[in-house]
Amino acid sequence: MNCGTPLAAVALACPECNQLVHAAKLEELANAARACEAAGDTPSATNIWNHALEFLPPDSAQAAAIRQHLDRPLLPSSENPAPDAKPNWAKRLGPLGAALAFLLGKAKFLFFGLTKIKTLFTMFASIGVYWALYGWKFGLGFILGIYVHEMGHVWRLKQFGLRASVPMFIPMFGAVVSLYDSPKDAGEDARIGLAGPMWGAGAALAFLIPQLFAPAPIWLALARTTAWMNLFNLTPVWQLDGGRGMRALDRQQRLLLLGLILVEWWFTSQGIFLIVALGALYRLFILKDVPPQGDRGAFNEYAGLLLVFGAILWAIKEKAIL
Numbered sequence: 541m542n543c544g545t546p547l548a549a550v551a552l553a554c555p556e557c558n559q560l561v562h563a564a565k566l567e568e569l570a571n572a573a574r575a576c577e578a579a580g581d582t583p584s585a586t587n588i589w590n591h592a593l594e595f596l597p598p599d600s601a602q603a604a605a606i607r608q609h610l611d612r613p614l615l616p617s618s619e620n621p622a623p624d625a626k627p628n629w630a631k632r633l634g635p636l637g638a639a640l641a642f643l644l645g646k647a648k649f650l651f652f653g654l655t656k657i658k659t660l661f662t663m664f665a666s667i668g669v670y671w672a673l674y675g676w677k678f679g680l681g682f683i684l685g686i687y688v689h690e691m692g693h694v695w696r697l698k699q700f701g702l703r704a705s706v707p708m709f710i711p712m713f714g715a716v717v718s719l720y721d722s723p724k725d726a727g728e729d730a731r732i733g734l735a736g737p738m739w740g741a742g743a744a745l746a747f748l749i750p751q752l753f754a755p756a757p758i759w760l761a762l763a764r765t766t767a768w769m770n771l772f773n774l775t776p777v778w779q780l781d782g783g784r785g786m787r788a789l790d791r792q793q794r795l796l797l798l799g800l801i802l803v804e805w806w807f808t809s810q811g812i813f814l815i816v817a818l819g820a821l822y823r824l825f826i827l828k829d830v831p832p833q834g835d836r837g838a839f840n841e842y843a844g845l846l847l848v849f850g851a852i853l854w855a856i857k858e859k860a861i862l
């Protein structure tokens with residue numbers, strides 16, 4: 541469909557007889573707009589009607605008809621039904637379901653809204669600010685940091701003789717490495733997961749080296765962002781690296797890590813530690829995947845990484861690095 545062809549409006553109406561000059565063009569546009577409407581493509585149809593308006597004298601009857609048509613909301617097409625805010629279970633429960641859905645929505649907002657989402661939002665907002673401030677230099681460093689993190693996973697996989705894809709970048713998300721073989725146990729899986737943040741810690745520290753010789757805010761911005769992204773990845777949930785790391789730890793080790801995370805949160809006042817703590821709480825009390833025997837090496841790596849990222853974020857915040 542030829543929706544939205546650029547068209548130039550020249551003479552709108554013949555000044556002598558007020559006859560419309562673009563009658564054929566208008567007919568064509570109206571047909572195209574109706575075809576878009578029939579196909580449920582409302583935005584394109586609106587675009588075409590607006591184009592048609594450019595060809596019509598504003599006071600003409602045709603222009604008035606199109607404007608009236610645009611003011612009338614088009615019926616949503618069968619492919620794009622209007623979204624229903626309530627989940628299915630809530631609909632089945634009737635008014636009680638509606639009340640429950642409302643309360644759950646509120647509770648979720650209170651629980652995550654005050655800690656998790658706010659911290660996430662401010663961090664991503666600061667990435668945006670850094671990017672705007674330092675432009676391509678920050679963008680390049682940021683992507684490089686992600687690449688180094690992924691290469692950490694690749695390095696460990698090679699060590700264990702496991703086949704994997706090269707890192708694939710997903711815009712606005714990061715990067716992933718796909719595994720073709722399975723790790724032999726939870727300990728190996730944990731070390732593969734933790735190797736990303738380990739190399740990431742190296743990248744964050746590397747960004748601080750030029751700061752020692754030629755101080756500039758961009759180095760601190762890159763070190764802070766890289767440390768933050770890697771620390772976020774240590775949250776022990778979903779497919780995040782921390783989720784794999786935690787799988788190899790027993791209850792006592794998980795409790796120790798939670799304690800360490802909370803101490804670091806108290807010491808650095810970095811909200812990101814609260815996100816990691818929430819994940820650790822979940823792995824301690826809700827998800828029953830605790831192995832009988834914890835992996836000492838994985839615990840040491842996990843705890844060491846938490847300390848390194850805490851130290852980097854603290855040093856930047858306290859301007860200990862000048």
Ligand SMILES: [Zn+2]
Nearest residue numbers: 736737773781
């Ligand atoms: Zn990773």
